[in-house]
Amino acid sequence: MEKVRLNNGLSIPYLGTGTNTYGKENNDYNGELNGDFSALESAINLGYRLIDTAISYRNEAGVGKTIKDSGIPREEFFITTKIPADDQYIKNKDAVRRTLDQSLENLQTDYIDLYLIHKPIEDEEKLRLTWEVLEEYVGKDKIKTIGVSNFSIDDLNRLDSFATVKPAVNQIKSNPTEWNNEWIKYMFKEDIRPQAWGPMKTTEAHREVLGNIGTAYNKTWGQVLLRYQTQRGVIVIPKSHNPENQKANLESLDFTLSDEDMSQIDLL
Numbered sequence: 001m002e003k004v005r006l007n008n009g010l011s012i013p014y015l016g017t018g019t020n021t022y023g024k025e026n027n028d029y030n031g032e033l034n035g036d037f038s039a040l041e042s043a044i045n046l047g048y049r050l051i052d053t054a055i056s057y058r059n060e061a062g063v064g065k066t067i068k069d070s071g072i073p074r075e076e077f078f079i080t081t082k083i084p085a086d087d088q089y090i091k092n093k094d095a096v097r098r099t100l101d102q103s104l105e106n107l108q109t110d111y112i113d114l115y116l117i118h119k120p121i122e123d124e125e126k127l128r129l130t131w132e133v134l135e136e137y138v139g140k141d142k143i144k145t146i147g148v149s150n151f152s153i154d155d156l157n158r159l160d161s162f163a164t165v166k167p168a169v170n171q172i173k174s175n176p177t178e179w180n181n182e183w184i185k186y187m188f189k190e191d192i193r194p195q196a197w198g199p200m201k202t203t204e205a206h207r208e209v210l211g212n213i214g215t216a217y218n219k220t221w222g223q224v225l226l227r228y229q230t231q232r233g234v235i236v237i238p239k240s241h242n243p244e245n246q247k248a249n250l251e252s253l254d255f256t257l258s259d260e261d262m263s264q265i266d267l268l
Ligand SMILES: NC(=O)c1ccc[n+]([C@@H]2O[C@H](COP(=O)([O-])OP(=O)(O)OC[C@H]3O[C@@H](n4cnc5c(N)ncnc54)[C@H](OP(=O)(O)O)[C@@H]3O)[C@@H](O)[C@H]2O)c1
Pocket: 017, 018, 019, 020, 021, 052, 053, 118, 149, 150, 171, 172, 196, 197, 198, 199, 200, 201, 222, 223, 237, 238, 239, 240, 241, 242, 245, 246, 248, 249
């Protein structure tokens, strides 16, 4: 699996699996939990090792159990989870500590590879205390890497004004309907690695262009789309309930788009 080095020196796979509808009725984000993690089992069997969950997805425990039950050594995985920006989780330092400890318990692990703040925390004091506890857990080796999600450039600057540990990742929406290129450019300049959520969102017209580009490489529109992102340095976490799509997404890493094709996708 192709990996990239983060600003703290640790490596992260360029491609992982999202999980936000795993373990839920009708594969629906808001569905009742039903304990069906067959999609995650399939992803792990196919070779996925970067797994992206969050407290808000309500499925950390099922994700943790599935990883454990795979029998694959813990150190082969790169597990990401996220703390919600809601008051109950971040009202004071003890609340943050309880939240992080609960994630460690849910995920049945001694450490979490990447812990993100899921959304910007507007309140300065709460942003600071949440980050300070995340830094404390890095110090205790309970978290390897800390980062943020959906943080605007202003939010990143607010954090930078007091952070001792710089965020290593900002997980944001990026797909042809909204590449967010200026934002991504800023992150590269600041050595904060962009990670794309919702990477498969496309229109019929996008899929046609991407599919046409893929013909020369014997690749599908989805593989071309994912390769475009990883080739320009953006980590992707596509989510699929279909093992064939999961396999195809992994196989997006085994070819290289020409500069000309990269430029054509830039213009989508
Ligand atoms: N930080 C945040 O605020 C945030 C927000 C949203 C999501 N996320 C994370 O990002 C992950 C990915 O985002 P997402 O789940 O919203 O959307 P996504 O991965 O962009 O799209 C998922 C959809 O794409 C389809 N798909 C996947 N691979 C395909 C392929 N090769 N060909 C055709 N269709 C394919 C899936 O259908 P099939 O199941 O039929 O394959 C599914 O309907 C989430 O699971 C979550 O972990 C984070």
